[in-house]
Structures are given as structure tokens and as C-alpha cells.
Amino acid sequence: MKFICDDNLGKLAKWLRTLGYDTLFSRTISDSQLLSKALNEDRVILTRDTKLVELKVASKYLLIESDKPLEQLKQVKKEFNLETSEEKLFTRCLVCNTPLNSIEKEKIKDKAPPYVYETQENFVFCSKCEKIFWSGTHVQKMTERLKESQIIA
Numbered sequence: 001m002k003f004i005c006d007d008n009l010g011k012l013a014k015w016l017r018t019l020g021y022d023t024l025f026s027r028t029i030s031d032s033q034l035l036s037k038a039l040n041e042d043r044v045i046l047t048r049d050t051k052l053v054e055l056k057v058a059s060k061y062l063l064i065e066s067d068k069p070l071e072q073l074k075q076v077k078k079e080f081n082l083e084t085s086e087e088k089l090f091t092r093c094l095v096c097n098t099p100l101n102s103i104e105k106e107k108i109k110d111k112a113p114p115y116v117y118e119t120q121e122n123f124v125f126c127s128k129c130e131k132i133f134w135s136g137t138h139v140q141k142m143t144e145r146l147k148e149s150q151i152i153a
């Protein structure tokens with residue numbers, strides 16, 4: 001299942017990417033562009049905008065109720081019975097939605113901060129952003145928040 005978020009739902013888009021779901025988001029996309037992308041790419045529209053869904057062009061959509069990102073994520077998970085697991089977390093770039101690839105530690109020696117290189121074993125790479133990521137405190141905090149919200153077990 002793939003998603004496209006309206007311009008109010010940037011944080012929800014990041015959380016869905018965190019869970020590994022292909023999710024488009026752009027702050028500058030027009031309503032008509034959003035609708036045509038959803039149709040062409042078979043994406044479910046996530047929106048807080050009742051006007052957008054009243055257009056009825058969209059076959060698949062979900063009107064998001066809460067203004068809190070994790071509550072929004074819970075609603076999407078419940079509605080579509082989304083599979084979520086810790087193994088699938090952080091498999092997609094949170095910035096650009098590209099699937100991340102693991103990269104051998106030796107290859108990134110010049111790119112990672114020395115402390116990180118010494119203490120981490122697993123690194124992933126976004127081919128579009130050309131950035132390396134690793135499981136630091138940020139990742140741990142996000143994982144904790146998903147567990148507290150019972151989005152992952």
C-alpha cells in the first residue's frame with residue numbers, strides 16, 4: 001500500500017516512511033497534481049482537507065481526524081490494518097522516500113564521524129540524498145515513541 005499526504009501532513013508522511021511505507025509529500029503540490037499522482041500511482045490520499053475529498057475524483061482516501069502526528073499514524077494503521085514491525089523501521093529515507101540500502105562499514109570510513117564509525121556496525125545509504133544513516137539516539141527515540149503509542153509491539 002502506497003500513500004500520498006496533503007501539504008498539512010508532513011510529519012505523518014515522515015512517520016509512514018519510518019515504518020517503511022512508500023509515502024509522497026510535497027509542500028508545494030497543487031490539489032490537482034496530488035489527485036492525478038494518486039490515481040496514476042495507485043496511492044491512497046491522506047488528507048485533513050474535506051474539500052479535497054468532496055471532489056470525489058479520488059477513489060481511495062482517508063480523512064485524517066487528529067492534528068497530532070502519532071494519533072494520525074494510529075488512525076492510518078487501524079483503517080488499513082497496516083503491518084508494522086521493528087525490522088521494517090528505517091528502511092526508507094525520511095527525507096526523500098527512497099528505499100535505503102545497507103552499505104559496508106569500510107566504504108564509509110571517510111564520511112562518518114569518527115565516534116560513530118567506532119561505535120556503530122550497521123550503516124545505510126540513500127542513493128538520492130547521498131547521505132549515510134545509522135542507528136543513533138534519534139532512531140532510538142523514534143522507536144520508543146512508536147512503542148509507547150503501541151504502533152509497534
Ligand SMILES: [Zn+2]
Nearest residue numbers: 093096126129
Ligand atoms: Zn533520501
